[in-house]
Each structure stands twice: as structure tokens, then as C-alpha cells.
Amino acid sequence: MNLQQLRYVRETVRRKLNLTDAARALHTSQPGVSKQIREFEEELGVDIFERHGRRFVSLTPPGQELIGIIDRILLEIDNLRRVGENYAAGDSGRLTIATTHTQARYALPRVIAAFREHYPKVRLSLQQGNPSAVARWVLSGEADIGIATESLDHFDDLVALPAYTWTHSVVVPPDHPLAREKALTLEAIAAYPVVTYSKEFTGRSHIDGAFADRGLSPDIVLTAIDSDVIKTYVELGLGVGIIASVAFDPERDRQLKCFGASGLFPINTTRVAVRRGAYLRDFTFAFIESFAPELLRERVLEAMADRQMTDPTSPQ
Amino acid sequence: MNLQQLRYVRETVRRKLNLTDAARALHTSQPGVSKQIREFEEELGVDIFERHGRRFVSLTPPGQELIGIIDRILLEIDNLRRVGENYAAGDSGRLTIATTHTQARYALPRVIAAFREHYPKVRLSLQQGNPSAVARWVLSGEADIGIATESLDHFDDLVALPAYTWTHSVVVPPDHPLAREKALTLEAIAAYPVVTYSKEFTGRSHIDGAFADRGLSPDIVLTAIDSDVIKTYVELGLGVGIIASVAFDPERDRQLKCFGASGLFPINTTRVAVRRGAYLRDFTFAFIESFAPELLRERVLEAMADRQMTDPTSPQ
């Protein structure tokens, strides 16, 4: 038994049981992976993969239990490396942040600027994607931390911590009928075409929910993941924009009228997520604390520790 | 990085930083261990062992963090094997039970007899020792389960479950002055020499505690780990015997008079312990349930999962 075998098995599962894909992803030969997996199965005395002839079609029951254990082992192997780096080169390394456009564009700049001052030797990388991709990247270890407003708290192996709350705003061009209103209502907004975020982005579920609760079904003519795109189309007169309040800049956005909409849509909570069981570098804690000052190292560690160790993948 | 390196490091720590001992225990050459550990340290970029010249004197701070992780990895590696065995040969294997004399002699026989009927192909081995050895064996993985009345609930990585409760009895020879009493008191017992269990065995702490609470300090003339030995010396007139009630057999022990002492000494709880995070074979659950019927598989799993994942060895 060796670590390569575990990596091969994990990757094969991640690549939907396609061994050829797995070999490619691991930059090695496909027959090598095949052989190592066979030998691993022989050593354990059980098959991990159900085969139809020569194709892998599913995981066997022992295979499902083994996968959970293998994931934990490989996570801990990563942790060994991180401990080493943390002591050998505490102020250098790499920090990968998975996040959505809105966070990257509006919430993170000041945090990242401050972080770079303190840790100039840390290479930062931003993985941008939709909230479920953010969750996936953190779960798989491709990103160290995830920042998003949605879908981070549905995973057992993800520790999602509230970072800050925010509300939406409504923007319209100055010549729009709504621009003359003093205060807006959901009904008033729903009377016009709406431009807002794509499904599952930036509090979109709260927007839909608020309208649905009042029996309204607004005509959403355009969606984007990107506040700037939304504002641009609102300026063009495509419709009423609903965006995160932080995305409105009175200086820049002079050709838009903005209404705070905190009373119309529920409050949103942006969360920071880390993989449960992952060893976090000192600078990772520093980044999280800089992003959300109340998320001190101790608080994060508590949250990571505080729960049951149930693992849905293994019946045990 | 490979698994051997992790085994070498763990064993070296277990052998009090004596690398020569570790190599011997792992049936390999000492220079091989030395080299692998060096290479492992180089790969991580940190020293694990503090050296004075060429001797290992302590763990470095990163070393302490690493050890915790390494222990978890190697535990999970064992778990992989056990999953394999559980599926490949569900009804055969080996079950090692660490326990004390009293349990082995009085509580376990019926359980083991029943177990052998259900699982004739499982090799059983009893590791007999004092309660802290029992704890140590389970913690290190040398035993699968531990059964004892004391000192099992002081370890974070040990899950100790109450199995049954019991009380002490007092035995005296028929010609002893106490034999004529109707009921005994601690004061009456303390007036005579006492023969009972060795330190930390079979509820001894409760015996000492009960006397101490009354300001009594009985003259304990002989201690043994073994009820049969105690009874033998009581028969010889060495003193008053205090033993576990189960150890008195009215048939066999006709030359002794026995008083129940449940009112004199606190109730004792015998516990079953397993290593937290260990994968337990089906027959291990069966054994536990047969020993203590209320400890169903589900209950055991709950107890193993239900706690914080804090690890005292790693600051993280």
C-alpha cells in the first residue's frame, strides 16, 4: 500500500470512474494507474470499483467506505506539507481564494491590498466561479478558502462562517418612471422589466423569494453574474436593476438613481468557508481575520472542531 | 513522502526518540530509518527532531504538530485494511481485547464463549494488564477494545462507554471476629488488617476514597491484582478481604463468609473503550453488544462521533 495508490483511486472517483481521465489529470500513464489500483484492491482483498467487463461503472460497497477514508488520509497528507511550509517559510507560500465576481470586485480589493502589505511573499490567486464551484474548489482542496453569499452551508465537510451582512439596492436611469418615486415597493418594481444577478449568485435567491412571497413574478429580462454588467444594461434602459448595495458608487454611477432596498429584500450574509480538517497556514488565518475582524483564529478553529464527525459516505 | 517515513517517525516518537529501538521494533535497519527520517524532514523543510549532536533529544514545535497528523494518517491506513478484511473475510480475523484480571476471570468468560459460537473463525487474544496499560494498548492500536473499571475515561482519543455497574463485597474467614457481625461498617473493617486489590485495579480508588472520606486509614497488608489471590490470603487469616462481588462464589468459597458492601463503597462502572476514529469490524460491534447489550452498534458510533475534534498535541 502506498500513497500513489490512494491518489489514483481518489482521482478516478473524482473523474467519474474514468481511469484514463484520472491518469491524464495526474500526469502519468493510464496503464500505471490501472495496475496500481488492481494491486491496491488485491492487497485489501476487495474490489473498489464495480466493473462491467473492462469498464468501471460504480463503486462497490467497500469502495464507498474506503473512499471516505482515503479522502481523509490525503487531506492529512496535505496538512503535513502545510505544517512544514508554515514553519519553514511562514511568510511565503500560496493562498487560493475561491469566490464570486461580486466579492472579488467589491469586497476583496481592500482586504487583498492590506494582505499584500503584510505578506508580500505570498502568491495570491483568485478562483472565480459560481457559488457551487466555490464550494467544490474548497472541498477538493483546490482553494484554501471560499467566499460567497450562497450555497456554502450545505456541505458537511465545509465550515462556513458569517463574515458580513449586506442588502440590495435598486438602480434606475434618471429618466425612468420609478426615478420620481420617493420609496419603492416590490409591486412597483415588478411592473417593469428587471435586470439582476444570475441564478444562485449574490443573493439572487433572496430576490426571487421576496417577490414570490408577495405573489409577484417580475419579468427578469437579463441576468448577469456581474454588477457592472447589470448597471451597464440598466443605463441602456433595459430595465430596473437590482444589485448589491456595495456595487453602487455615487461618484462613478452618476447616470443612475439608486434606492436602498434593505426593506424590500431579506438581509444577505456573506460567508467564508474552509475545508473541515484542513490545516490552515498562519497567513490564511490572517486573511480571514482581515476580511472579517470578528473571525479570529480561535473562533475559526472552534468552528472547525465543533461538530460531529459523521461522514455521509461511510456507514460507519 | 511515503508511508514508511510516517511509520518510522511515529515509532521513533513512541520509543522515546531512540531511533535504534524504533528500527528494531519495525524489523528494519537503523541506518535505513535514519535516512528516511532525514529525507522526510528535508522534504517538509523542517526538522521534526531536536538533535544534540547526533542524538535526538526532543520534538521541535513543527514536529509536535506533525506527530498528531501522522498518528491520524496511520490510524486511517489501518482502517483501510480493516474495511478490506471486514468485506473480504467478514467472519474471520483477529480481535484483541485489553483488559484486567477481574474482567478476564469473571465478566468475560460467558461473553467469549458466546462470541466463539457466533464467530468461530475469529482469533481472540486477551491482553491482560493494569488499567493504564489497557488504555495504552487501545490508544496505540495494539488492542481493538479495552475493558476496565478505571482510568479509561481520561483520554481524549479514547471513547469509553459504560457497560455495567457492580459493587464490592467483604470476605472473612468463618472464625474471624467480623464473621459474627450482622452488618459491617467501614470503621469495623478498618480495625483489622485488609487484603485487597493493587493500586488502580478493580475499583481500588473507590475503596481508598470511602475510607479516606471517613478519616480512616486501614492497614492494607497485602494487595493483588487478582481476586483469587486475595481470597486465598484471606483464608489463611491474613486479614479482611475486599473484592468485587462477582468474585465470590458461594459454592467454591465455602470457607469464607461474604458481606455485600454496596452500602460501604461507591458503585463501580466497568467501561468498554475503543480508539476514537478507528474502524471497527462487524464482529467487534457484535462483541461489544454481547458484553453490554445496551451498547448497540449505533450507540457506539454515536459516541465515537459525538465530540469536538480538538487534539491536544496540535495547537491548531
Added chain:
DNA sequence: TATCCTTACGGAATTCGTAAGCATG
């Protein structure tokens, strides 16, 4: 027939044991 896993085989890298070296208590 294209995809995909397995088998076969040879070269390269790793691992491990023996022997000798050297520092500490």
C-alpha cells in the same frame, strides 16, 4: 469502431541492508 481497461516488458528510480564513521554522555 471508438473508447477504455488490462497485460507484457524493459528501463529507471527508490528502497534497504551492510559496513564504516563519528559525536555524545
Added chain:
DNA sequence: CATGCTTACGAATTCCGTAAGGATA
């Protein structure tokens, strides 16, 4: 000077890539 870690080196094993084979959808 005995104990105990390190260095050196050679043999054995393991690992891994290429090429060919065979089964499935």
C-alpha cells in the same frame, strides 16, 4: 568507550512508461 545517529555503497525491489491486446457501447 559504549551508545547512537550519519554517511557510503551495492543489491534488490518497486515503480512507471511504451506497446500491444481485448472488451464494451
